[in-house]
Amino acid sequence: MTRKIIALTILLLATACVPPIVATPPQEPIKIGFYSVTPQIEWNRSMMSTRESWTIDGYALQALRFYTVGDGQTLSGQTDPDGKSPAFHKSMLPNEIQEFFVETLAAGGWAKVKPSGLKPAKFGSLPGFRFSFTMVEKDGLEYEGMALGAVKDDELNLILYSGTKLHYFPKYKPAVEKVFASISM
Amino acid sequence: MIGARNFAPLVAVLLLAACVAPPPPVADLKPGERPDINSDEAGLWMQMDQVEEMLKTSGHVVEDRKLNDYIRSVTCKLSAEYCQHLRLFVVQTPHFNASMAPNGTMQVWTGTLLRAQNEAQLAYILGHEMAHYIRRHSVQKWRSIRRTTDSMAFMGDLAQIVAMTSVLAFSRDHERESDDIGFDLMVKAGYDPAEAPKTWRALLAERDADGEEKDKPSVFFSSHPAVEERVETLDAKAAPLAGQGIVGDKPYVNAVKRHRRAWLKDEMRKRDFAGTQVVLANLAAAGHPAGDIKFFEGELYRLRGDEGDLKEAIVAYRSAIKAKGAPVEVHRSLGLAYWKTRQNKLARKSFSRYLAAAPKAEDRAMIQSYIDQLK
The missing domain is CATH 1.25.40.10 (Tetratricopeptide repeat domain)
Structure with a gap:
């Protein structure tokens, strides 16, 4: 009996570490923090406390991630007491947020991270910004991406879409544009 | 701190470690020489060949022919007969490091290129790495680790600590030897020897810039000879010859600009x-x-x-x-x-x-x- 309880406890602890993956029903609004988005197609969705991630073919091929980052936090929502990790600060202007994002990717082992096309953009009804980027995975695979963000109540809200430059990024780019356009508050 | 209770086993382990015979001497690698296919060295080379294949497609490799040609030209000034058997990879990472694999795969990190101030300093660093290759330090270290750990396998954690200390000490000897040979190669190639100790002096200044970090030596500092010792040794070697030879500041600044x-x-x-x-x-x-x-x-x-x-x-x-x-x-x-x-x-x-x-x-x-x- 004791063995069964231990095994069950281990199983429960293990499953607690892996976020559940569910499908997003198309045309239905999905609430993410203070805003909602309405996907036009079905995505596989996994949720964690500080962000949630969507994909269709697998996260290594393409990923749509939604971040909410507080003042002084890293992109993953952690606080770094040593100040050695790139962190968001509420006084940052869009150029500096783009810089923070590039620094975060470089610190995560991505090579040749190159942002481009930073411009003002609406995040739902909020004034925000968007930009594109390219980067190379440590084994040489090229990726492309785009980001839409806005700061509200001292928190950075960032939606990132990235995928392999060949095939997977362009494949769902139009669908992600529709997700960006669907933001409502 | 080690208490009296632990002192006796430590002495026993140290005595035993002293009894392990050093590995037989290894002859220098001849230009173009490959190890015998049945040797342990050939196994090391094969592993490094695989690493090199991965490196070829790595996103972190800087693919700039002009820069690569420049570094290669300095390598060839140091030793024309060995340079044709080396493959150079400039790796984009901001830390001070360079490495040489036994099969001749040489990595130079961009953090090193940013820190070198002139061609003479680059020549000293490349000469140091070539020395590891020529003296076959990797295989020497591999054989030393095997002999030491084999003989201590039956003992506990303390023995393992002593074994590792022995391995690190051996690495420090290799680093000293490479410093010596690298220095000689740069002098022979006509570079100003006074630039060699400056490489380490700059690294020391960087390490000590933040007072808090001074008490926390990195793995680099703990597994290499003390930088102060390297500066002192190179200063003594350079003194009689200082100011003679090429510094090459302009070509270097131009190559990395x-x-x-x-x-x-x-x-x-x-x-x-x-x-x-x-x-x-x-x-x-x-x-x-x-x-x-x-x-x-x-x-x-x-x-x-x-x-x-x-x-x-x-x-x-x-x-x-x-x-x-x-x-x-x-x-x-x-x-x-x-x-x-x-x-x-x-x-x-x-x-x-x-x-x-x-x-x-x-x-x-x-x-x-x-x-x-x-x-």
């Missing part, structure tokens, strides 16, 4: 701001354009963001604009710093200057929106 800004951006991302200030001072002394160095000094203050840093950043950006060679982005950074210190008119002016200097800037629309907001 296309990458300087990218490498400095990587350096900033380490967020070792005190160390980076030393790096910037050394670059200025080496003859890199003052405008560029001042710009990055401003970036350092802006990124650090301590109290008063924005004001320091503004001073540095303004100096950069007055000096030669600053990138056009200096106007954008100055604009950001002015805006954040509520100097809106000056911010607008700086952003406008940025757009005038870079009409096709990728962030033009964003900067124009800043100007509109500041009206």
Whole structure:
């Protein structure tokens, strides 16, 4: 009996570490923090406390991630007491947020991270910004991406879409544009 | 601290370690020589061949033929007969390091290239790495580890600690030997020997720039001979010959200039701001354009963001604009710093200057929106 309880406890602890993956029903609004988005197609969705991630073919091929980052936090929502990790600060202007994002990717082992096309953009009804980027995975695979963000109540809200430059990024780019356009508050 | 209870087993382990015979001497690798296919050395080479294959497609390798050709030309000045058997990879990572695999795969990290001040210093670093290859240090170390750990396998944790200490000590001997040979190769190739100890002196200054870090030596410092010892040894060797030979500051600055800004951006991302200030001072002394160095000094203050840093950043950006060679982005950074210190008119002016200097800037629309907001 004791063995069964231990095994069950281990199983429960293990499953607690892996976020559940569910499908997003198309045309239905999905609430993410203070805003909602309405996907036009079905995505596989996994949720964690500080962000949630969507994909269709697998996260290594393409990923749509939604971040909410507080003042002084890293992109993953952690606080770094040593100040050695790139962190968001509420006084940052869009150029500096783009810089923070590039620094975060470089610190995560991505090579040749190159942002481009930073411009003002609406995040739902909020004034925000968007930009594109390219980067190379440590084994040489090229990726492309785009980001839409806005700061509200001292928190950075960032939606990132990235995928392999060949095939997977362009494949769902139009669908992600529709997700960006669907933001409502 | 080791108590009296643990003292007796420690003595026993040390005595036993002393009884392990050193591995037989290994002859130098001849140019073009490959190890016998049935040897342990051939196994090491095969593993390194696999690493090299991965390196070939790595996103971190800097693919710039001119830069690679330049570094290769310095390697060939050190030893024409060995250089044709080496494969060079410039790896984009902001730390000071270079490495040599037993099969002749040489990695030079961009953090090292950013820190070298001239061709003579680069020659000393490359000579040091070539010495590891010629003296077959990898196979010597591999055989030493095997002999030491085999003989201690039946003992406990303490034995393992002593074994590891022995391995690290052996590595330090290899580093000393490579320092010696690297020095001799650079002198023979006609470079100024006084530049060799300067390489380490600059690293020491960087390590000690932040008082807090001084008490926390890195793995590099703990597994290599003390840098102070290296400086002392090289100073003594260089003294009779100092000032004779090529320094090669201009060719070196010219060879790395296309990458300087990218490498400095990587350096900033380490967020070792005190160390980076030393790096910037050394670059200025080496003859890199003052405008560029001042710009990055401003970036350092802006990124650090301590109290008063924005004001320091503004001073540095303004100096950069007055000096030669600053990138056009200096106007954008100055604009950001002015805006954040509520100097809106000056911010607008700086952003406008940025757009005038870079009409096709990728962030033009964003900067124009800043100007509109500041009206």
